[in-house]
Amino acid sequence: MSRITIAVIGAGLIGRKHLKKVIDHADFELVGIADVNSDVVGAQYPGIPVFANYRRLLDETRPMAAIIASPNQVHAEIGIECARRGIHILVEKPVTDTLEAASHLIEEVHRSGIRTLVGHHRRHHDQVRKLRGLIGDKDIGALVGVSAIWAAYKPDAYFQVAPWRTQEGGGPVLINLIHEIDFLRFTAGEIVAVSAVTSSDQRHFAVEDTAGAVLEFENGAIGTFIISDSAVTPWTVEQGVGEAVEFPFSGESSYRFLGSHGSLEFPNLVRWDQSPEERTWNRPVRAQRLFSTTIDPYVAQLEHFRDVIRGTAESLQTVEDGARTLIATLAVTEAARRKARVELGARYQSLAA
Structure with a gap:
């Protein structure tokens, strides 16, 4: 089968990660890169055409597919331009920066018929697929609840190099929790309502540094989530899985999935259960570590694309499913601001209208 011609739009941190995977993959041919810093990027990737204007890239190289790794604010614009040219897209998370932009992108995708994939790479981990299968097969019975933590201490330099991170939209909810929301939608089921509180008492920025959320799932399960960028802990999926060198491996589980017949830790994939005839708090709960392989989720994502x-x-x-993750994530900050429970059903339905 012939190689797939592909372009990468945006050569920042995540764009460079995509570029490495594409260049190393035998099924893809990288035909060009677009980045506003075209001179710098051109020096980093000699022999590959680099454009400052992504439209020129699309028109002159005519790729079959494109990876959109640009700033969030232009995801929709670039995706629409790709759709109008019949170019399939892998767009980094979040799918767009606003729901209005997501609706415009979805409309153009439907009109063009292109194929799409949103870059929530965690869905491609082998451990995640294993967990999803166990929950879906009711290995632990009916899902009753989920308890989760994402907490790490971001250094001062993180905010100094990008001051926008101290303002609305730059906190851990929209930067980090969106990964967790998507992970939970994929493994535990659709989220139908959200309640939340936020705090900025640690850093005193205009945006939250810590948040707590209660998530209601379509299957009746309830989830609780604590997220903070101001606490020193080993409890993040990045540390637990060891998916990137910038996050030292802890091997600790930050999730617990609670079932009527047992429970699961993630990412360690430890199952706790009793035999069905002895379900009672008066008897020991046994632990079993389950096997799964460790793979590069970005390579797996590229091969799925x-x-x-x-x-x-x-x-x-x-892109429609990516927009549902965006809806559920934005609802966390809205629920905290309004001090009210936010139902999501009508918002999901509006995407299909």
């Missing part, structure tokens, strides 16, 4: 483009697989996350 290849299969989606070729029509041999259904997209694990279309």
Whole structure:
């Protein structure tokens, strides 16, 4: 089968990660890069055409597919331009910066018929697929609840190099929790309502540094989540899985999935259960560590995108599904601001209208 011609738009931190995977993959041919700092990027990737204007890239190289790793604010604009040219897209998370922009992108995607994938790479971890299968097969019975933590201490330099992170939209809810919301939608089920509180008492920025959320799932389960960028802990999925060198490996589980017949820790994949005839708090609960392999989720994501483009697989996350994750994440800050429970059903339905 012929190689898939592909362009990468945006050569920042995540764009460079995508570029490495594409360049190393035998099924893809990188035909060009677009980045506003074209001179700098051109020096980093000699022999590859680099454009300051992404439209020129699309028109002159005519790729079959594009990876959109630009700033969030232009995801929709670039995705729409790709759709109008019939170019399949892998767009980094969040799918867009606003729900209005997401609706415009979805409309253009439907009109064009291109295939799409949103870059919530965690869906492609082998441990995540294993967990999803166990919950879906009711290995621990009916899902009763989820308890989760994402907490790490971001250094002062993190905010100094990008002052926008101290303002609305720059806190851990929209930067970090969106990964967790998508992970929970994928493994535990659709989120139908959200309640939340936020605090900025640690850093005193205009945006939250800590938040607590109560999530209600369509299947009746209830989730609680604490997220903070101002606490020293080993409890993040990044540390637990060891998916990137910048996050030292802890091997600790930051999730507990609670079931009527047992429970699961993640990412360690430890199952706790009793035999069905002795379910009682008066007897010990046994632990069993389950096996799963560790893979590079970005390579797995790229190979899934290849299969989606070729029509041999259904997209694990279309732009519509990515927009649902955005809806649920934005609801956390809204619920905290309004001090009210936010229902999501009508908002999900509006995407299909």
